[in-house]
Amino acid sequence: TKKLPKQPDLAFCYGTLPKVSRSFAIVIQQLPEGLRDAFCVFYLVLRALDTVEDDMSIPIDKKVPLLHAFHNLSQQRGWTTKAGVAEYADLMAGYPAVIQVYLQLDQQYCKVIDDVCRRMGAGMADFITDDVITVDDYDLYCHYVAGLVGVGSSQLFAASGLESEQYAAADELSNHMGLFLQKTNIIRDYLEDIMEEPAPRMFWPREIWGKYVSSLDDLRHPQNEAAALHCLNHMICDALRHAPHSLEYMVGLRNYQIFRFCAIPQVMAIATLALCYNNPAVFRGKVKMRRGQTAKYMMETDSMQTLLEAFMDFGTMLCKKAKSHRIAMAKDPTRETVVERLG
Ligand SMILES: O=C(O)CO[C@@H](C(=O)O)[C@@H](OCCCCCc1ccc2ccccc2c1)C(=O)NCCCCCc1ccc2ccccc2c1
Ligand SMILES: [Mg+2]
Numbered sequence: 024t025k026k027l028p029k030q031p032d033l034a035f036c037y038g039t040l041p042k043v044s045r046s047f048a049i050v051i052q053q054l055p056e057g058l059r060d061a062f063c064v065f066y067l068v069l070r071a072l073d074t075v076e077d078d079m080s081i082p083i084d085k086k087v088p089l090l091h092a093f094h095n096l097s098q099q100r101g102w103t104t105k106a107g108v109a110e111y112a113d114l115m116a117g118y119p120a121v122i123q124v125y126l127q128l129d130q131q132y133c134k135v136i137d138d139v140c141r142r143m144g145a146g147m148a149d150f151i152t153d154d155v156i157t158v159d160d161y162d163l164y165c166h167y168v169a170g171l172v173g174v175g176s177s178q179l180f181a182a183s184g185l186e187s188e189q190y191a192a193a194d195e196l197s198n199h200m201g202l203f204l205q206k207t208n209i210i211r212d213y214l215e216d217i218m219e220e221p222a223p224r225m226f227w228p229r230e231i232w233g234k235y236v237s238s239l240d241d242l243r244h245p246q247n248e249a250a251a252l253h254c255l256n257h258m259i260c261d262a263l264r265h266a267p268h269s270l271e272y273m274v275g276l277r278n279y280q281i282f283r284f285c286a287i288p289q290v291m292a293i294a295t296l297a298l299c300y301n302n303p304a305v306f307r308g309k310v311k312m313r314r315g316q317t318a319k320y321m322m323e324t325d326s327m328q329t330l331l332e333a334f335m336d337f338g339t340m341l342c343k344k345a346k347s348h349r350i351a352m353a354k355d356p357t358r359e360t361v362v363e364r365l366g
């Protein structure tokens with residue numbers, strides 16, 4: 024592991040990052056020197072905001088104003104609030120150190136982080152009361168919590184001068200990058216999220232699951248397995264809509280570390296979707312990629328060529344699964360085939 028910086032506030036930030044970010048710590052710490060601190064702060068500020076959003080013990084009348092004000096509070100030296108558990112509570116307890124580093128960042132980076140935090144907090148507040156019903160609601164929620172991270176990341180890349188100015192206004196493609204990752208997480212985490220105590224928060228859109236079951240909870244009951252797999256495959260096809268735009272976003276990148284920072288999470292996402300497709304385990308337990316496989320993609324994803332090879336491999340895997348799934352459907356004379364249904 025990397026040695027920690029001497030400056031205590033920066034040491035807290037880099038010491039906390041791996042504890043609260045499972046996968047992003049590695050790719051953030053590989054960013055070029057000038058961007059690394061900005062992305063470390065960008066991650067921790069938004070993870071703190073998300074910790075408030077996810078904390079179901081905070082009453083709504085306190086949470087909504089807190090989400091709206093979070094970006095301003097994050098610029099007040101010494102400010103913090105109690106939220107989250109375990110390492111997320113530790114992040115909140117040490118939040119004044121994050122604020123110290125945040126306030127020392129280059130002004131142009133601060134501006135981007137503040138703007139994303141403000142818009143994300145307002146978007147999260149909107150969805151505290153409203154459920155995700157339509158696919159448009161689903162895309163809007165994911166835009167707020169992940170699409171905006173892509174938009175801000177692109178603005179930081181452009182501001183650093185390491186990527187072209189075109190990325191400062193690449194909101195559409197940046198948004199697709201975030202939606203691909205967020206939708207993958209929402210699909211993969213179905214069981215973990217629906218079993219959440221004290222109250223589950225689900226983001227699967229009724230416009231999709233309503234075609235297969237009468238309640239989201241029905242998906243996890245074995246007697247509904249066939250309908251659940253149809254619903255799962257539909258959700259995965261919806262997430263795959265974003266993949267071509269992600270490739271288009273990444274093909275324009277010039278800096279090697281920035282490319283890997285963007286490409287590795289995308290490869291992990293398509294690998295996860297391929298693993299989840301038509302897989303009943305999604306409704307039974309946690310679907311995790313084998314450690315060896317994640318390590319392989321962390322190491323090997325270093326160019327547009329290896330990125331496309333990985334996408335092709337997982338695309339082929341998805342096609343194979345869909346083909347075997349379709350044949351199974353065709354054999355079962357009692358049910359209309361997928362073609363008739365899609366027809
Ligand atoms: O609680 C959890 O463990 C998961 O929370 C999920 C939720 O609550 O929905 C959910 O929380 C979302 C709100 C907080 C976002 C924090 C974040 C994440 C990644 C970053 C990457 C780089 C810079 C800043 C970043 C900030 C979550 O973490 N979902 C994982 C997917 C988020 C994708 C973000 C993203 C978007 C576009 C990108 C483009 C290029 C490179 C990285 C990108 C990364
Ligand atoms: Mg979260």
Ligand SMILES: [Mg+2]
Nearest residue numbers: 073076077168
């Ligand atoms: Mg959240």
